[in-house]
Amino acid sequence: MTDDSDRHNSKMAKKKAARDKIMATKTDEKGLIIVHTGKGKGKSTAGFGMIFRCIAHQMPCAVVQFIKGGMSTGERDLIESRFGDICQFHTMGEGFTWETQDRDRDVAAARAAWEKAKTLIRDPANRMVLLDEINIALRYDYIPLEEVLSFLTTEKPEMTHVVMTGRNARDELIEIADLVTEMELVKHPFRAGIKAQIGVEF
Numbered sequence: 001m002t003d004d005s006d007r008h009n010s011k012m013a014k015k016k017a018a019r020d021k022i023m024a025t026k027t028d029e030k031g032l033i034i035v036h037t038g039k040g041k042g043k044s045t046a047g048f049g050m051i052f053r054c055i056a057h058q059m060p061c062a063v064v065q066f067i068k069g070g071m072s073t074g075e076r077d078l079i080e081s082r083f084g085d086i087c088q089f090h091t092m093g094e095g096f097t098w099e100t101q102d103r104d105r106d107v108a109a110a111r112a113a114w115e116k117a118k119t120l121i122r123d124p125a126n127r128m129v130l131l132d133e134i135n136i137a138l139r140y141d142y143i144p145l146e147e148v149l150s151f152l153t154t155e156k157p158e159m160t161h162v163v164m165t166g167r168n169a170r171d172e173l174i175e176i177a178d179l180v181t182e183m184e185l186v187k188h189p190f191r192a193g194i195k196a197q198i199g200v201e202f
Contacts, residue, residue: 009059033152036171037135042152047130047163048075055170062088062120067166068111068135069093073202075108088126089149090116093133110142121156128161135166138173141166145170 036043036048054061063079068091079087092113114137120129136167137143149172164173174180196202 031158033176035169035177035178036165036181037167038183039167040182040185043165044132046179047132047165050128051130052165054128060086060125061128061130063130064113064117065091065093065132066110066137067093090166092116107142109132110137114143118151118197121160121162124157126160130163133166134164135169138170139168146171149176
């Protein structure tokens with residue numbers, strides 16, 4: 001064994017010992033408030049990745065889509081056709097705000113989605129509830145921010161995870177969250193004239 005290998009193995013052994021010591025202190029479990037935000041792609045995709053993990057572990061879960069409308073998507077089609085017994089899926093939006101061009105309708109749809117979300121979160125059988133694009137609804141004041149914050153901090157069951165996606169997450173929401181990830185935009189094919197494509201965007 002070379003000196004380089006000896007040094008590497010010694011360094012890794014020390015790193016493992018330090019890591020094991022840290023991990024030994026992490027013993028608590030709780031239902032997390034999780035926020036995926038930022039201008040980059042992947043916020044909803046990350047949320048659905050967590051939902052599919054729950055499905056794989058036979059953990060009841062649910063999805064409420066706040067903005068996206070009736071357009072068929074791969075994740076919704078798969079969940080409804082194969083996993084509807086363990087994951088409830090509610091598409092409550094009518095499409096992007098620039099498509100509806102009707103604030104009253106958008107507000108009504110968002111409020112209905114929030115009422116459905118509260119019912120699903122209150123049910124302790126649901127281990128995770130994904131609120132897809134709720135950050136957009138909060139940004140445009142379709143739903144009262146204070147009501148959402150109060151509900152999450154006082155009514156969410158202790159072991160229920162709530163995942164909230166959408167760009168421009170409100171600072172107050174970030175403050176109460178346990179896990180926040182910001183997706184950074186580096187490059188996007190849309191800027192090169194490439195449209196949204198099946199399997200990538202939907």
